[in-house]
Structure formats: C-alpha cells, structure tokens
Amino acid sequence: MFGVVDDxxxxxxxxxxFAPFGFGYRRCPGEQLTIQVxxxxxxxxxxxxxxxxxxxxxDPEPLPIGPTTVIADNVGFIRRA
Numbered sequence: 001m002f003g004v005v006d007d008x009x010x011x012x013x014x015x016x017x018f019a020p021f022g023f024g025y026r027r028c029p030g031e032q033l034t035i036q037v038x039x040x041x042x043x044x045x046x047x048x049x050x051x052x053x054x055x056x057x058x059d060p061e062p063l064p065i066g067p068t069t070v071i072a073d074n075v076g077f078i079r080r081a
Contacts, residue, residue: 009062009064009070021034045077048079049079049080050077050078050079050080051077051078051079051080052075052076052077053075053076053077053078054074054075054076055074055075055076056074057072057073057074060072060073060074061073
C-alpha cells in the first residue's frame with residue numbers, strides 16, 4: 001500500500017513504524033516460517049538458474065518494496081539456458 005505526495009508514490013509507513021514481524025513479546029509467530037520459506041525460495045531460484053529480467057511495459061505501476069522504496073512493477077524472471 002502506498003500514498004502519493006506531489007505525484008511521487010511513497011509507502012505508507014516510515015522507518016520508525018516499519019516492523020513487518022512486530023517486536024517484543026507481540027512478535028509474529030510466523031516469522032521463522034516466513035524466513036525459512038524465503039530461504040528455500042531463494043535456494044530454488046539460485047539452483048534453477050532463474051534471473052531477474054526487465055519487462056518492456058509501457059506504463060508500469062509503482063510497487064512499494066520497503067519503508068521508503070517504491071519501484072516500477074516491470075520485473076520478471078527468466079531461466080538461464
């Protein structure tokens with residue numbers, strides 16, 4: 001989710017409020033599962049020879065990927081031959 005300020009897409013939260021898994025005693029119980037899933041996913045991507053590929057999209061939508069980072073949604077994947 002993002003907001004637009006002066007025609008620039010910005011994520012809704014800032015560094016002070018960015019805690020994707022929470023913190024303290026209210027920490028997300030699924031954090032370790034998520035980390036393991038991403039480890040397995042990245043290992044599969046690496047072993048399968050999958051690479052990022054920039055897509056030729058005329059007007060890609062903005063995609064928030066971090067507390068202060070928004071990128072164009074024009075990234076795909078290809079498998080090395």
